[in-house]
Amino acid sequence: FALMLGGEARKGKWSILTDVIYTDLSDKINTTGNVLEPPVTVEGQVKVSLKAWVINLLGGYNVVDRENIRLDVVGGARYLYMKPDLSVSVNNQGHSFSDSGSVLDGVIGLRGVTPLSEQWFLTYYADVGTGDTDSTWQALGGLGYRFQSVDALAGYRYLKWNFDSNNAGGKLFNDLDFSGPYAGVRFRF
Numbered sequence: 001f002a003l004m005l006g007g008e009a010r011k012g013k014w015s016i017l018t019d020v021i022y023t024d025l026s027d028k029i030n031t032t033g034n035v036l037e038p039p040v041t042v043e044g045q046v047k048v049s050l051k052a053w054v055i056n057l058l059g060g061y062n063v064v065d066r067e068n069i070r071l072d073v074v075g076g077a078r079y080l081y082m083k084p085d086l087s088v089s090v091n092n093q094g095h096s097f098s099d100s101g102s103v104l105d106g107v108i109g110l111r112g113v114t115p116l117s118e119q120w121f122l123t124y125y126a127d128v129g130t131g132d133t134d135s136t137w138q139a140l141g142g143l144g145y146r147f148q149s150v151d152a153l154a155g156y157r158y159l160k161w162n163f164d165s166n167n168a169g170g171k172l173f174n175d176l177d178f179s180g181p182y183a184g185v186r187f188r189f
Contacts, residue, residue, distance in 0.1 A: 001025070004182060013065075015072060019056040021159075021178070025049065045094075047087040054159065054178070055079040060111065071112040078105045078129060078136055080161060082176075103161070105131035109138075119146050123153065134162040142182070151186040 008017040026049035058076030083100040109127025142155020
């Protein structure tokens with residue numbers, strides 16, 4: 001399961017925006033095999049889960065606002081919280097491992113909109129940052145269709161973190177990325 005929510009408020013050239021991603025992913029593998037001679041049947045199960053929050057809080061300033069393009073410079077913070085769990089069981093004898101950690105990075109970037117017609121538009125966003133991690137970056141591109149007060153959007157998003165072994169993320173992962181297609185709606189007030 002994954003959910004993305006975002007919000008933006010704009011006054012003149014200034015804007016504030018937030019973006020929240022929640023994921024709850026898990027998988028389980030059951031297996032049976034024979035070991036030793038004479039054969040002994042062994043049953044095993046491995047369960048893996050990852051719960052994560054990504055929260056972006058940004059401020060922006062409009063640097064280009066023309067008929068054919070709008071471009072904002074943005075800056076703010078990205079927070080990542082992760083809780084991976086691993087459970088291993090052999091012949092109903094099991095062990096569980098769990099950990100959690102969070103990192104906070106400052107980010108700067110650009111976001112923009114380019115109209116293709118009165119209804120169709122391209123939307124794009126890119127940022128880069130550092131702080132608790134060695135580096136983090138994200139890129140997003142999409143195509144939108146504007147109705148009266150609702151936009152329909154579809155595109156692709158990629159987020160990446162590079163950790164070192166001294167921070168909370170590096171104790172859990174070397175590198176981490178979230179990526180994939182998205183589809184959604186945006187309400188304008």
